[in-house]
Amino acid sequence: MTTLWNTFLDQRMELLKALWEHLQISLTALLIAIVIAIPLAIWATHHKNVAEVLLQITSVLQTIPSLALLGLLIPLVGIGSVPAIIALVIYALLPIFQNTYVGIDEIDPSLEEAADAFGMSRMRKLFKVEIPIALPVIISGIRTALVLIIGTATLAALIGAGGLGNFILLGIDQNDTSLIIIGAVTSALLAIILSALIKFLQTARLRTVILTVGVIVLGFAGVSGYQAVSQPKQNIIIAGKLGSEPDILIHMYKDLIEQDDKSVTITLKPNFGTTSFLFNALKSQSIDIYPEFTGTVLESLVKKSGNTANLSAHETYIKARDALKKQDNLAYLKPMAYQNTFAVVVKRSFAKKYNLKTISDLKPIENELNAGMTLEFINRTDGLKGIKQKYGLDFKVRSMQASLRYEALKRGNINLGDAYSTDSQLKQLDLVMLKDTKHVFPPYQGAPVMSEKLAASHPKIVRALNKLAGKISDEDMQKMNYEVNVQKKSAAKVARQYLVSHGLLRDAK
Structure with missing residues (x-):
């Protein structure tokens, strides 16, 4: 607990910055999804056949893995917050669209008939009868979408959009549990607080809901505008x-x-x-x-x-x-x-057991090798591809995140890994760098x-x-x-x- 508290104190300013970024991305995506999904669902209640198609489309979109979706968006819109927001909007469409459609479609027909008997126009009936009745169900869909968005938004850090995911990624990379906990707990608390706010709106009047949304939009616009004006050219x-x-x-x-x-x-x-x-x-x-x-x-x-x-x-x-x-x-x-050259490393005990000094020394024991390496190293010519070609090696290898392959070496889950020559873990774990006698690794x-x-x-x-x-x-x-x-x-x-x-x-x- 002491380590966790000290890490929190040391990173509190960065945490506030990441929290604001996370909030911006999440609420922007939610508001855009609301603007798209609710009017579309209202229109679909009068076009049943199209509604089924739209439900299927939004369901399929939500099944696309988030990393794959971000990867598909990068060539189209670049990196940063834009692809992250687009991806989050796509994931939020289904619960909001579905709940709005179901909430309006399942209104008692007698109430619809009564509204028609009073001579209400379609728009007046929508705002005076249908939306007020369906509002708790619609808000429930928005609440589900918000929780989904806040959790998924941690992946925005992978494409430079910032947010609380930065703490989780940094914690994984540095094998720092405190950073992971801080990022995950803050994200969970943010979801709980905002979910509670939306739950309050389920029982509120339509006017209160619209006023609350308006205040949020104006608040974000004001802060973002101030930031844009206050920054230098x-x-x-x-x-x-x-x-x-x-x-x-x-x-x-x-x-x-x-x-x-x-x-x-x-x-x-x-x-x-x-x-x-x-x-x-x-x-x-x-x-x-x-x-x-x-x-x-x-x-x-x-x-x-x-x-x-x-x-x-x-x-x-x-x-x-x-x-x-x-x-x-x-x-x-x-x-x-x-x-900071690439290196192939083993534990010192493993090097002594097989008298390993160079990468060439791995050849006689390649059937006993169980390697864990980063995906980047595996796919580079100055990495595993070059090693296999120049040294004639062929051994079992699986891709791992950088810090995890060090943990795997420490625990004995793998016996060979890639590294950088300036990594602190080389000294910390007493690892041996095998000499690259055939110059796969340039300066x-x-x-x-x-x-x-x-x-x-x-x-x-x-x-x-x-x-x-x-x-x-x-x-x-x-x-x-x-x-x-x-x-x-x-x-x-x-x-x-x-x-x-x-x-x-x-x-x-």
Whole structure:
């Protein structure tokens, strides 16, 4: 409980920000779903055959897995809150449409006849008779939709929309139960509180319901409008991949830019996704800057030109920089000193048992290997594909989330995994990195990548970020990762502490 409370205190400001993002996404999706589903259901009560078709369509839409739906929406509308809201609207349509249709369709026919006998028009009958009678059922559908939306909205973090899902993803990645609990409990409490509010509206008059919805809409519009007006002309979005290291780096970027360029504000998108996801987000201008590694650029992001094996670290950077500019008109700034290369790791006891020192040593025991690796590593030529090709290996492997494969190694559920050379878990779990004698893994030096347009228009940003060029050793980064993953310090504090102690930041703020 002490750890949980300390984590809550340390993350309270981030929690408030995530809660607001979650609330914005959820209520926006709910209001849009209400505007679509209720009028459509009212119209469908007079077209029975069409109503059955619409019920089937909304039912089918709700069966689409949320991750698949988000993946389908990204190429169409990009990343961020827009695809998240669209997906949530789709999931909310069924309960609202169904309850509105059933609530009106099952009104006692004698009441309908009485309204007609009084000479009521269709609209007057709708608002004076049908909706007031069906309102408890309609509100019940909205309540169901809201709970569904709030729970599903945690997945919005996977596509850079923020929300409480950020805490859950970060907790999983860092194997931090406190973060997972904070994210999950806050999401559950939000659902309970809003559900109780909607339950109150079930017994309220139609005028009260409309007034409440109006106040919510105006409140959100006012806050959003204030935020838009109060922000400077340009907001720079810096994103990072999953994990503590990218999180540390983007906080360094933020501190350095804010110190040297007062004309912009910085929005951070930590734990934003995998390599291809961020690269496509950068090209589509959904984000402005993210840290990328030289070897990753050459192996995964640009078209290969010539042999890249056995290049020095500097040659790899030059080749990556030139290729990014030529292919996508992107600027690749100067790299840091450390190299965060891929690695294949085993427990020390397993290495001693089979005398494992290099990846080639796995060949005689490949039938005994039970590997767990990240999906990205499995599908990269500078990952498992390259290992199988150059070393002639073929062993059982299953995809795992980054932190889970470390837990699986620790528990003995797997005996082989992938890693990054600066991961704190290597020291923490006493893992052995097998030498890559056939050079599957090229040099990996991290550096900021952005559009040439942004680099040209904001030279202060370029100068600020280039202060990290040649800085941060392998030991520095492994130490900082350890502080975040094991000692549970925030990435922001660890990043700022490094910058201040190395004279890159004037004060600790």
